[in-house]
Amino acid sequence: MRWFWIDRFEEFIHGVRACAIKNVALAEDYLDELSPGHPFLPASLIVEGLAQTGGLLVAQYNGYQERVVLAKITRAKFHSVACPGDTIRYETTLDDIRNDGALVTGRGTVGDRPLVDLELMFAHLDERIADHDLFVPADFLRMLRILKLYDVGRHPDGSPLEIEPHLLEAEAAAMGLGSPQTNL
């Protein structure tokens, strides 16, 4: 099942900030189902978009070695609705990150119009919950490539973000390549 609630990263600074856009399209089935005749993106999926943007910022911080899950929406205020044709910009800032999890502030806008302000708490799952990955590494890297994370990804000093070696190796193995390929 596809569960992409962001379309592309516009900005990604390791340990600091991640911004992504989501285009709201009439072709998406659920839009009309919730409110027939008056399609809009449900608030829960706006939260999911910010959670995906911020969650990847949190996960990338530790090289995807932690299993990051959205644990709590500590604060959320919705200002307006997002309708077909709108492009939502999700901006997330990493406020705090520790062994057990992280706190992220998120904001959604459509042009100059505020859409949502919220705070999300992410948890790092430990082995008491489960000991397997949440994603298949090769599929996960494919998703990050589709989202253009490494096209825009930077360290705070401006140097480009490198793809984590364990993801490249998993991708190469899955594709039957002799060695990891950075540009695919």
Next chain:
Amino acid sequence: MATTNEEIYEKVKEALIDALALDDDEVTPGATMVGDLGAESIDFLDIVFRLEKGFGIEIPRAELFPEDILQSADFVEDGKVTADGISELKKRMPFVDFSRFEENPAVQDFGQLLTVQDLCRYIESKVG
């Protein structure tokens, strides 16, 4: 500048109000975190975050949540903590009053023990 107990209480109160969406007057020293204030397990992560940040300390999980004792065959029998287990709990958590728990030390009731005052005493021991 040392943090006074009054300052600690106010900061702990603020962290609880933010994490649990409480009114100012709902937080009292004797209020239990789970029973009176409605804290759930995910709220404890939120509370620990805010306390670590607010006081600049590290809160190792085992110091507030002694799961290793509560799940150990050495310290638990038929769902109740043994005398050895209670002794371990007292050593691990000297800031908690276990007298009520000792009357019926059921593991499932342990979560109901911790009060706001216990949390303050714990913080005092970390920053003092």
